Amino acid sequence: MKSNKKCLVIDKRGHVGGNIYTEQVEGINVHKYGAHIFHTNDKEVWDYVNRFATFNRYTNSPIANYKGEIYNLPFNMNTFYRLWGVSDPTEAERIIESQRLKCAEPQSLEEQALSLVGHDIYEKLIKGYTEKQWGRDCKDIPAFIIKRLPVRFTWDNNYFNDQYQGIPVGGYTPIVEKLLEGCEVRLNTDYFAQRDYFDGIAQKIVYTGMLDEFYDFQFGPLEYRTLRFDTEILDKPNFQGNAVVNYTEKEIPFTRIIEHKHFEFGTQPKTVITREYSKEYEDGDEPYYPINDQKNNERYLSYKELADREENVIFGGRLAEYKYYDMWQIVRNSLDIVRKELKEA
Structure with a gap:
């Protein structure tokens, strides 16, 4: 907007925000697609996101439950x-x-x-x-x-070493809404269903979807892991006393339970918990995590060769780059890309 450029944002879901979307349930900001904790050592990134929200002092200190035994992480x-x-x-x-x-x-x-x-x-x-x-x-x-496993010979339960860490007061959705002020937004809109139309009206496309889908899976599909969420409202003020509890024994089918109110130190009379189940991605699921083994990485490079030839498409994010990113890395990459694009414009 500040550069006098028009922007149309389309999303196949019925809301903005993608996987960081939060919605209020019983007065609690629920992380609809899994917990997102913002952390970074990049001051410019931290200052940028703080333009759109006030971040609280939340420090990620998860615990692990192994057959009823409780352990601190990391x-x-x-x-x-x-x-x-x-x-x-x-x-x-x-x-x-x-x-x-x-x-x-x-x-x-x-x-x-x-x-x-x-x-x-x-x-x-x-x-x-x-x-x-x-x-x-x-x-x-x-x-x-697993390239490394953090082992600390101190009594510090802070999971991240980053200087800046927190959860936006009021959830992530208001941040995205402020970012999109002045933009045209179309929800429940599938790019691939109207691809010729959108390609025709855009001078440049920023694509954040699955890279293999963009090229009609011509080299075969890339593999992903996905998540299933089971969310429950409980008529009690506190279920587990912590935002994140990992269940590390294989016999329990879910990987962790999130109690959302603890991200913002909530005191509501009820609580909302979400059990997370990891599963293999199937057509129709939401892809979450790229499986970066040798077979998939080699297949990705074939797609990347095609992507690198595109002059009017910017590929960004976990799916389009087939790479795991933390939130701060997405913000950093976005700021860098915008600077490059505006300089070249």
Whole structure:
């Protein structure tokens, strides 16, 4: 708008905001498509998002439930005390080192995790959760999926190390609505159903959907994991005392329970919880996470070759770039792209 450019935004869903959409239920801002916690070390990104909302002081401190045993995340001295009864960081370090798999080149996620944190942490806090998340045995998941596992020999339960962290007061939807002020927005609109029309009216297209779909799956479909959400209103003020509780045993089918009110320190008389189930993407689902194994990455590069030749299309986001992004990275990439586009215009 500030550059006197007209913008039409279309969304196949019935609301703006994509996966960060929040809606009020019983006075609680519910993260409709899974929890989103904003965190970054990029001051410019932080200052930018704060133009559209006030962020609270929420600090992500999830806990893990393994067969009724409660552990702090990320792995820190609170975790190690619960596991082994140790309060000396040197002793915790010694135990982990004694359990680590000595392996020059891990061939699977299981070997990679064991080489990083040892047997006890892997068996109780990684194995079951990861197998539910990916729908595969850890022995069959590539090692590179886990490049590192944060291990802290302090008593700090802050999951992220980032300087800036919080949840927008009032949820994410108002941020998106402010970003779209002055833009034409069409909801319940499928780009592919009217592709020729939209291509014809646009000087440039910003595409954030599935890259393989954009090219009619000509090299075959890219694979994704998706999520199913089971949301419930409970007639009590507090269900689990924390926003995020991971369930790390494989026998429990969901990966975690989100209690939304705790993101904004709510005191409402009722509470809303969401159980998250991970599953393989099927046609008609919403794709969430790219499966960046060798087969899919090679297929993606074939699509990227076509995308790089496009002069009037900008591809951005998890689906169009087939890459996992945190929210701050999306904002950073968007700011960089806009600067480049306006400079060239």
